[in-house]
Amino acid sequence: MQITLNGRVAIVTGGSRGIGRAIAEALAAAGATVVVNYKSNTTAAEDVVQAISLAGGHAVAVQADVSTAEGVDALFKATADTYGRLDVLVNNAGITRDGLLLRMKESDFDAVIDTNLRGAYLCTKAALRPMSKAKGGRIINITSVVGLMGNAGQANYAAAKAGLIGFTKSVAREMASRAITVNAVAPGYIATELTDALTDQVRAAVLETIPLGRLGSAQDVASLVCFLASDYAAYITGQTLTVDGGMVMQ
Numbered sequence: 001m002q003i004t005l006n007g008r009v010a011i012v013t014g015g016s017r018g019i020g021r022a023i024a025e026a027l028a029a030a031g032a033t034v035v036v037n038y039k040s041n042t043t044a045a046e047d048v049v050q051a052i053s054l055a056g057g058h059a060v061a062v063q064a065d066v067s068t069a070e071g072v073d074a075l076f077k078a079t080a081d082t083y084g085r086l087d088v089l090v091n092n093a094g095i096t097r098d099g100l101l102l103r104m105k106e107s108d109f110d111a112v113i114d115t116n117l118r119g120a121y122l123c124t125k126a127a128l129r130p131m132s133k134a135k136g137g138r139i140i141n142i143t144s145v146v147g148l149m150g151n152a153g154q155a156n157y158a159a160a161k162a163g164l165i166g167f168t169k170s171v172a173r174e175m176a177s178r179a180i181t182v183n184a185v186a187p188g189y190i191a192t193e194l195t196d197a198l199t200d201q202v203r204a205a206v207l208e209t210i211p212l213g214r215l216g217s218a219q220d221v222a223s224l225v226c227f228l229a230s231d232y233a234a235y236i237t238g239q240t241l242t243v244d245g246g247m248v249m250q
C-alpha cells in the first residue's frame with residue numbers, strides 16, 4: 001500500500017515545529033502541496049519549506065494566528081489565491097498554559113481554548129467552503145490523550161482537547177453527505193522539545209504507563225495523519241484514534 005496525495009493541497013496549522021512539521025513533511029513526501037502555517041517563528045517555517053523543497057516536494061509558509069478570525073481569513077485566502085483548491089486541513093496548532101485550577105488565570109484558560117479549540121472551529125468552517133464545493137475533503141484534528149483521560153494541571157488543555165473530540169464527531173455527521181471526513185488523532189507522550197525537558201525520574205514514571213515502553217515520535221503521528229488524508233481512509237469518519245503506545249485503550 002502506497003499513499004499518494006499527488007495534486008492535493010493541504011494546510012497544516014502550526015506546521016513549523018514538532019508534530020506539525022513531521023505532518024507537513026510526510027504529506028509533502030506523499031505528493032501533496034503543503035501550506036505550512038505558523039504564528040511567529042518565520043525562520044522555523046522557512047526551514048520546513050526548504051526541507052520539503054530539497055526533498056523534491058512543494059510547500060509554502062503562511063504566517064497567521066489561527067485563534068483570530070482575521071488570521072484564519074488571511075490563511076485561507078492565501079491558499080485559495082495561490083492554489084485554488086483545498087483537499088486536506090490538519091488542525092494541529094496548539095499551546096499549553098499549565099497550572100492547577102485553583103491558581104489558573106482566566107487569561108491562561110482563554111488562551112488555550114482560543115488556539116486549540118476556537119482555532120480549529122475557525123479553520124474548519126473556512127475549509128468547508130472549498131471542500132463542500134468540491135464534494136470531498138479530509139479534516140484531521142490533533143487532540144491529545146489528555147482530552148480522553150484528563151490530567152492534573154491541564155484543565156484548560158484537557159477541556160480544549162476533549163472539546164475538539166466532540167467537535168470532530170459533530171462536524172463528521174454534518175459533512176458526511178459531502179464525502180468530507182473529519183477525524184481526530186490523539187497523541188500520547190511524543191518526543192519533542194517539550195518532553196526533552198522531562199527529568200529522568202519523571203521520564204521513568206511516564207514510561208511505566210506506556211505498554212510499548214517508549215515515547216512516540218512525531219513521525220508516528222504523521223504516518224496516521226497521512227493515512228487519514230488518503231483515499232485508503234475514505235470510509236473512516238468521526239473517529240478519535242490514539243497514537244500513544246497503548247497508554248489509553250478505548
Ligand SMILES: NC(=O)c1ccc[n+]([C@@H]2O[C@H](COP(=O)([O-])OP(=O)(O)OC[C@H]3O[C@@H](n4cnc5c(N)ncnc54)[C@H](OP(=O)(O)O)[C@@H]3O)[C@@H](O)[C@H]2O)c1
Pocket residue numbers: 013014015016017018019020037038039040041042044064065066067091092093094095115119142143144145186187188189190191192194195
Ligand atoms: N508534543 C506532545 O507530546 C503532544 C501530545 C499530545 C498532543 N499534542 C498536540 O499536538 C499538536 C502539536 O504539538 P507540538 O508539541 O508539536 O507543538 P509545538 O512544538 O509547541 O509547535 C506548536 C506549533 O503551533 C504553532 N502555533 C501556536 N499557536 C498558534 C496560533 N495561534 N496560530 C498559528 N500557529 C500557532 C507554532 O508556531 P510558532 O512557533 O510560530 O508560534 C508551532 O508551529 C498540538 O495541538 C498539541 O496539543 C502534542
